[in-house]
Amino acid sequence: MSENTVKKVRRFKPNIIDLLIVVVVLGAIAGIALRMGVVEKVVANSSIEPARISFLVQDINSDSYNYFNVGDEFYSDTHKCYFGRLEEKPYDLPAEAFIAGADGSLLKAYSPTDPDDPSKSSRIDVRGKVISSGVFSSEGFLLGGTTYIAPGSKITVKSSNITVSITVTDIEKVNASE
Amino acid sequence: MGTTVKKHKFNAVDAAIIIVIAAVIGAVVLFFTMGGTDTVNNTVKLEYVIELRTIRNEFSDNFAVGDGVVDSVAKYHLGEVIGFSVEPASYNGNDFSAGALVAGEYPEHSNVHLTVVSEATIGADGRYVLDGGYDISVGTTMYVRLPNYTGVGYCTQLSETEAE
Numbered sequence: 001m002s003e004n005t006v007k008k009v010r011r012f013k014p015n016i017i018d019l020l021i022v023v024v025v026l027g028a029i030a031g032i033a034l035r036m037g038v039v040e041k042v043v044a045n046s047s048i049e050p051a052r053i054s055f056l057v058q059d060i061n062s063d064s065y066n067y068f069n070v071g072d073e074f075y076s077d078t079h080k081c082y083f084g085r086l087e088e089k090p091y092d093l094p095a096e097a098f099i100a101g102a103d104g105s106l107l108k109a110y111s112p113t114d115p116d117d118p119s120k121s122s123r124i125d126v127r128g129k130v131i132s133s134g135v136f137s138s139e140g141f142l143l144g145g146t147t148y149i150a151p152g153s154k155i156t157v158k159s160s161n162i163t164v165s166i167t168v169t170d171i172e173k174v175n176a177s178e
Numbered sequence: 179m180g181t182t183v184k185k186h187k188f189n190a191v192d193a194a195i196i197i198v199i200a201a202v203i204g205a206v207v208l209f210f211t212m213g214g215t216d217t218v219n220n221t222v223k224l225e226y227v228i229e230l231r232t233i234r235n236e237f238s239d240n241f242a243v244g245d246g247v248v249d250s251v252a253k254y255h256l257g258e259v260i261g262f263s264v265e266p267a268s269y270n271g272n273d274f275s276a277g278a279l280v281a282g283e284y285p286e287h288s289n290v291h292l293t294v295v296s297e298a299t300i301g302a303d304g305r306y307v308l309d310g311g312y313d314i315s316v317g318t319t320m321y322v323r324l325p326n327y328t329g330v331g332y333c334t335q336l337s338e339t340e341a342e
Contacts, residue, residue, distance in 0.1 A: 017192070020199045027206065104271030104280035139246060140325045150328040151240050152233070169236060 048145050050133050050174035053084055055166040057126040059095045062114060065124060067162040074130060077156040077163065079147045083132060090128025094121035131174065141171045224298040224306055227335040228320055230290040232267040238288045240326040247294050250321040250328060254312035257296025264288050295339070
């Protein structure tokens with residue numbers, strides 16, 4: 001006589017632990033999306049406009065000027081995003097410095113000339129402009145639609161040739177006719 | 179003839195899952211309450227001054243009444259600019275020949291004073307709290323961003339303008 005066993009089909013009944021696992025997984029996905037700025041990107045992408053960002057590089061080696069070339073693409077090492085394309089060859093100036101005089105007053109001075117090449121200064125400041133894009137919002141400019149920058153922002157940017165620290169000095173909309 | 183019903187036994191894996199879920203929930207609760215301070219339910223209107231020291235003159239026109247002020251670090255909304263003033267930045271130097279400190283100007287730089295108004299709550303410790311979590315007092319170092327400038331300054335003045 002053989003025993004007949006009836007196989008009971010176990011129906012899946014979700015319980016509180018399954019619900020908690022689903023909540024945690026959904027929360028993790030939402031957190032990742034927010035952290036990566038996905039929500040901001042979706043909202044901001046619709047109003048991205050071209051922008052011209054002016055910058056100042058202070059007190060660099062005069063030879064470094066040769067590594068700023070029209071069309072160079074710069075990336076923000078600070079924000080890990082695209083910064084802009086150099087619009088034109090920037091202009092260089094002798095690096096400015098503020099030194100205390102013997103009477104205690106502060107005086108503006110400039111970098112001395114290069115001993116090897118008296119026609120140029122040994123240290124320079126560079127002012128340039130890049131063409132970029134972003135959102136002009138009521139709270140300020142969002143580079144790429146997600147990253148706030150404004151005059152005063154100090155950013156490390158890099159191209160294929162050079163890495164420098166810059167100060168943003170101006171941000172303006174680019175006219176469509178330009 | 180018979181049926182076999184497998185009874186679920188609570189085991190170490192179930193315990194581990196519950197611990198992980200509890201930890202995640204705890205982290206979420208901590209995240210949303212982090213930075214918050216126990217507040218007495220007392221909202222006041224606060225007027226304070228942020229001093230931005232020694233900024234380049236080319237930035238001194240980048241401020242306007244109505245600008246929103248936001249904390250650069252944690253994105254707290256710190257209020258709205260209701261006034262500002264610009265003055266030459268000062269510099270204290272040493273006159274070594276006279277053996278004295280001398281006050282002068284920092285060339286091509288300015289100090290900007292922003293007067294900001296905001297709603298604030300008063301914490302259990304009596305300190306003012308902006309936007310539910312930003313503790314402010316005279317001397318607070320403030321990393322701020324405005325629509326057309328970002329930098330660091332200090333709170334130099336603070337007063338309640340009206341009680342609510």
